[in-house]
Amino acid sequence: MPQVQRLELRDALLGLLACAASATDVIAFLRLHQVFTSAMTGNTALLGMALGQGRLTAALLSLLALAGYIAGAALAALVLRHDAHHELRDILGLEALVLLGITLLWWSRGFPASGPLLQLSVAASALAMGLQSVAARKIPVDGVPTVVFTSTLTSLVMTFMQVGVRGRPGSLFPARRQALAFGIYAGAAVLTAALLHWRDPVAAAVPLCAVLAALGLQRALGRGVPAS
Numbered sequence: 001m002p003q004v005q006r007l008e009l010r011d012a013l014l015g016l017l018a019c020a021a022s023a024t025d026v027i028a029f030l031r032l033h034q035v036f037t038s039a040m041t042g043n044t045a046l047l048g049m050a051l052g053q054g055r056l057t058a059a060l061l062s063l064l065a066l067a068g069y070i071a072g073a074a075l076a077a078l079v080l081r082h083d084a085h086h087e088l089r090d091i092l093g094l095e096a097l098v099l100l101g102i103t104l105l106w107w108s109r110g111f112p113a114s115g116p117l118l119q120l121s122v123a124a125s126a127l128a129m130g131l132q133s134v135a136a137r138k139i140p141v142d143g144v145p146t147v148v149f150t151s152t153l154t155s156l157v158m159t160f161m162q163v164g165v166r167g168r169p170g171s172l173f174p175a176r177r178q179a180l181a182f183g184i185y186a187g188a189a190v191l192t193a194a195l196l197h198w199r200d201p202v203a204a205a206v207p208l209c210a211v212l213a214a215l216g217l218q219r220a221l222g223r224g225v226p227a228s
Contacts, residue, residue: 009217010139012217013218014136014141014181015180015181016210017132017210017211017214018184018188019184019206020211021185022038022184022185022188022189022192023188023189023192023210024037024128024207026188026189026193027125027196027203027204027207028125032061032111032121032125033058034046035061037122037125037128037129038069038126038132043069044062046058047066060119061122064122064123065125066126067123067126068122068125068126068127069127069130071130072098072129072130072131072133072134073130073133073134075127075131076130076135077134079091087138088135088139088218089215091131091132091138092131092135092211092218094131095135096212096215098127098131099208099211100208102124103204103205103207105117105121106204111200111204132211153178159175
């Protein structure tokens with residue numbers, strides 16, 4: 001029973017991070033000139049299209065997103081502590097600080113339409129997602145990302161077809177867990193888009209609130225999240 005409880009709490013932690021990533025991408029795409037700051041596969045495609053069409057401003061934003069993401073992942077990789085629990089806490093704390101900064105910027109100035117503030121917003125948003133991509137690796141749940149879900153969707157479908165349909169030996173529990181994370185990601189996208197249509201300041205706070213909730217849950221768990 002304790003093992004089941006820990007799995008459920010880890011799933012909640014991953015779900016909150018998936019929510020943050022989804023909301024961040026929706027905000028970036030709809031308010032920061034159609035760029036992705038967590039989904040680097042899509043962002044790389046946008047970069048290639050912008051370069052191919054000679055849209056240098058759009059290419060610069062995609063390049064800044066890519067650079068920010070790499071910088072965030074590199075910074076998180078430098079956070080070395082005695083165990084994954086404390087590393088996760090420190091990385092989530094850094095991510096929360098970055099998200100707090102850009103949320104306050106958007107609250108005070110609105111979503112920037114152009115110029116250095118737009119570029120800063122894109123780079124900082126991607127930096128936060130780069131940090132999160134490493135943080136998720138500190139949570140010992142295999143096959144459930146919080147940033148990229150393409151391979152997860154493939155794994156989910158394969159497991160369902162082989163175990164659920166063809167009756168091969170195995171468990172559907174990993175597929176259910178992946179489906180839950182995917183559903184949270186999709187639901188957060190719908191929620192954030194609706195909030196942007198209603199009131200920008202509320203939508204701007206969604207990624208920060210999700211990460212702060214994840215940080216609070218992680219702290220409450222204490223040693224309940226074992227080192228990976």
